[in-house]
Amino acid sequence: MEPSSNNNLLAQDKNWIAPLYGKPDIDLVEGKGSYLFDVNGKKYLDFVSGIAVNALGQCHPAIVKAMQDQIGKFSHLSNLYPNYPQINLAKKMLELTKFDKAFFCNSGTEANEGAIKLARKYFSRKGETDRVQIVTFVNSFHGRTFGALAATGQPSLREGFGSMPGDFVHIPWNDVDALKQIVNEKTCAIMLEPLAAEGGVMTLSDAMAKTINALRTEFGCLVIADEIQTGIGRLGTFLGIDFYGIHADLVTFAKAIGAGLPLGAVLMRQPIADQLRAGDHGTTFGGNPVACAGGLALVNIVSEPTFLESVQARSLELKKGLNALIAKYSFLGTIRGEGLLLGVTTEKPVAEIIAAARTEGLLVHRAGANVMRLLPPLNISREEAQEALMILDHALAKM
Ligand SMILES: Cc1ncc(COP(=O)(O)O)c(C=O)c1O
The missing domain is CATH 3.90.1150.10 (Aspartate Aminotransferase, domain 1)
Incomplete structure (x- = not known):
């Protein structure tokens, strides 16, 4: 007992x-x-x-101190005003990962929603409005809100919730031929966890990593890496995509990045950021200053x-x-x-x-x-x- x-x-x-x-x-x-x-x-x-x-x-102790210091200054401003806790964490994450711009949110599912929306907006602003297909994997897990759930390759999790956002396809994990057959010039993004954690701790094959990189080059589709569980040192490299040598255009974070408080992030390459305008996407709580301060303390340690x-x-x-x-x-x-x-x-x-x-x-x-x-x-x-x-x-x- x-x-x-x-x-x-x-x-x-x-x-x-x-x-x-x-x-x-x-x-x-x-x-x-x-x-x-x-x-x-x-x-x-x-x-x-x-x-x-x-x-x-x-x-x-470093996280407790960073959070205590910040909460004594301000605990929330909204995204209407620039603030250093967000800027400092973004700068550090972008320096470490060589991405170009950050968007902060609150959770993993919200980070993935954001990445999916930004990927589609990127092509639509470039005039490729029908480039919406998102290719993901059987047994993947990307979150519980509708877009992330549509991306998730576990039909049982979608049962009873009515219709899902369209244009998501799921192919078997590590099935190189299936991926080659499905990806074409209408593919918006290939979305994957570098290591499929919730689905059963499934590692990515070298052949699959190479194929993803090759298809990205051949068709100009984006790669969205869901690093919510693998990111920030979990695989012994700062990013899971570094472990597998995957080239990504958008990377999503949550879990570790908030050092125990709710925080999510999407890092993107400059061409994607160039297509965004104020009001395209947003969040009230996203990028909470106390969570960002704790996150920076954590990232400083983990990235050593x-x-x-x-x-x-x-x-x-x-x-x-x-x-x-x-x-x-x-x-x-x-x-x-x-x-x-x-x-x-x-x-x-x-x-x-x-x-x-x-x-x-x-x-x-x-x-x-x-x-x-x-x-x-x-x-x-x-x-x-x-x-x-x-x-x-x-x-x-x-x-
Ligand atoms: C790979 C991955 N993506 C997305 C999520 C969803 O994150 P959240 O529960 O913060 O919405 C999880 C949560 O376990 C996850 O492991």
């Missing part, structure tokens, strides 16, 4: 919160670094990181070369340890993923593994139908990585 809070938290959640998530009976009250603590003082090593949001764990080297080192250590667990437990299959976005396929129900790990003091999550997903903070120590493997071993032994 998991520790239950005195005031029956889960029962209250069921009473007051819409039933859109299956939640465990756990009352988390505090976080520090890679650990979360429940109301009874039980410690959990957090390999979920708020679904890849808390890239430097909880309460990182030694930091990204440590992400790669932890990844190798975890992969080695996971391979040892796979050798020990026959119901485990194979490792998936790169950097600190890792998965292990399993024949036993993932929900049971997640629950067993939680009982032992490790939080992990799922991806797709049968993949246990590990998303630790990017700054976990070698000792914490080893501790996670040990806890996982204990949990698996009891199954």
